[in-house]
Amino acid sequence: MSRRPPQRAVAGRTVLLAGWLFADLLLLLLVIALGSLPREQRTGATPKPTAPSSPPPSTQPAERGLVLKPCSFTVRTGSAASVRQQFGGQLRGAGVAGRTAGFVLSFGTAPDPGPGQDAANKVNSMITNGFSRFKQAPKRGYWKGGPSGQVRIDVFFLATPDGDTSFPKRCHSSDDEGG
CATH class of the missing domain: 3.30.1330 (60s Ribosomal Protein L30; Chain: A;)
Known part of the structure; x- marks a missing residue:
């Protein structure tokens, strides 16, 4: 004869699992947001200044x-x-x-x-x-x-x-x- 857990224990586990799922999704969104930042902002490094150069007139941006x-x-x-x-x-x-x-x-x-x-x-x-x-x-x-x-x-x-x-x-x- 199998013994079923009380209804209250099942509801508690469902809430616990939902909480972990929410936390994992939040962590995933944080990783995606940080990954979409330019490299300089992710590492905290400042870009190295380069000598100013202007492209030829036909390729002006x-x-x-x-x-x-x-x-x-x-x-x-x-x-x-x-x-x-x-x-x-x-x-x-x-x-x-x-x-x-x-x-x-x-x-x-x-x-x-x-x-x-x-x-x-x-x-x-x-x-x-x-x-x-x-x-x-x-x-x-x-x-x-x-x-x-x-x-x-x-x-x-x-x-x-x-x-x-x-x-x-x-x-x-x-x-x-x-x-």
């Missing part, structure tokens, strides 16, 4: 900030040399030839989406290969309805090295025109 309004340029489609010449002249005219692009949205004008988006992507490739300050910037090509032959390029520039994120004075934006 995006952490600098971004001008939230795009500078808009329009180029006629054609040869790579023609597109680069048009775009470079517009960059110089707007006073932003020395600025680094944060990201670029291009809108190829065409009656149908396929050719328009293809034109935008082709211009993006020409910009990437022709302007070092645009190489690291993500670029996206889109379609805009209308007659073929033009691509509008909206450039969101990174902030200047001193942190200025104001809109460049000589730029114009497609945002001002409503599209």
